[in-house]
């Protein structure tokens with residue numbers, strides 16, 4: 601089947617067309633997976649560019665006509681950031697589902713409205729095209745209440761939905777499946793920890809193949825030290841600054857914590873390669889940034905090891921997790937108390953395959969598993985279509 605995978609932002613549409621074999625078994629084997637084309641439409645709504653998502657879709661359709669040699673798209677799969685409490689798995693989209701995605705906009709003000717615009721633009725252009733929504737939060741719907749609750753007044757949860765949701769779910773889910781496959785264990789028996797380390801970063805505790813805790817929270821700001829995001833800070837820092845003489849308001853606070861913090865704030869750049877180079881050349885700030893990020897992650901891993909009742913596997917994935925051998929080494933050096941050891945040579949290998957980087961005597965198997973959210977969305981979309989029969 602041909603799947604058009606769409607990731608709509610407020611001013612951009614990222615897309616891929618993938619060939620996905622029918623039948624879950626052939627997909628598990630990874631047979632016949634192929635990217636036919638991919639691209640990006642930018643600056644939507646800006647002067648001199650495409651006017652809106654509908655026009656962007658016309659442009660996209662024109663490109664596909666040229667590139668697919670008359671082959672037709674069977675299903676469109678959308679990445680949707682927020683599924684709230686309702687969506688625990690991918691769903692076939694109808695009008696009520698689009699409205700539900702729009703109603704969740706207060707929880708993801710930048711992302712959900714953009715996804716809905718993309719879905720509506722396709723409904724308008726290809727009214728009979730099946731569309732599937734794949735939610736970034738869905739995989740974390742298995743968190744127990746004691747993990748997703750915040751210890752704040754009940755009405756804040758009941759009236760405003762303030763709770764931990766967790767993100768990067770499609771990636772955490774996908775690499776968990778790949779790791780179980782690689783290790784030859786049934787997914788339901790997989791107990792481990794996934795560290796998705798990209799520009800945004802989160803870590804998830806996996807028990808019996810399901811998410812039982814995760815470092816991101818109400819929004820993707822919580823948890824680890826990220827490229828430009830602070831991760832966990834004492835919430836009083838916000839109120840102190842907003843009450844203080846410098847007149848921080850909510851918008852400025854949001855910008856500081858999301859865009860001006862993290863590795864960038866401490867080390868002067870959020871590019872992991874640059875940071876490692878700087879640190880190797882004696883730059884104290886870069887070294888501190890790396891230490892802080894690695895330290896925060898090791899604390900989460902230690903905690904989640906307990907949460908899952910003894911992790912058997914630790915997975916590194918995404919831009920930094922897949923590519924930065926020095927950062928992986930720093931993290932593993934902090935895990936000595938768990939009996940984790942590193943195979944230095946294996947850690948340096950670069951590859952698109954799942955690979956093991958722990959030493960033969962390591963108490964926990966450490967894997968690098970390349971993530972592929974588009975592939976996961978494409979396969980989920982075909983799965984939903986097949987289930988519909």
Ligand code: AMP
Nearest residue numbers: 798799870871872873918919920923924
């Ligand atoms: P992502 O958000 O998954 O695309 O990851 C982006 C992050 O991966 C950035 O912080 C990059 O610095 C980092 N990254 C990408 N390629 C490499 C590489 N070859 N070595 C180290 N870090 C990398």
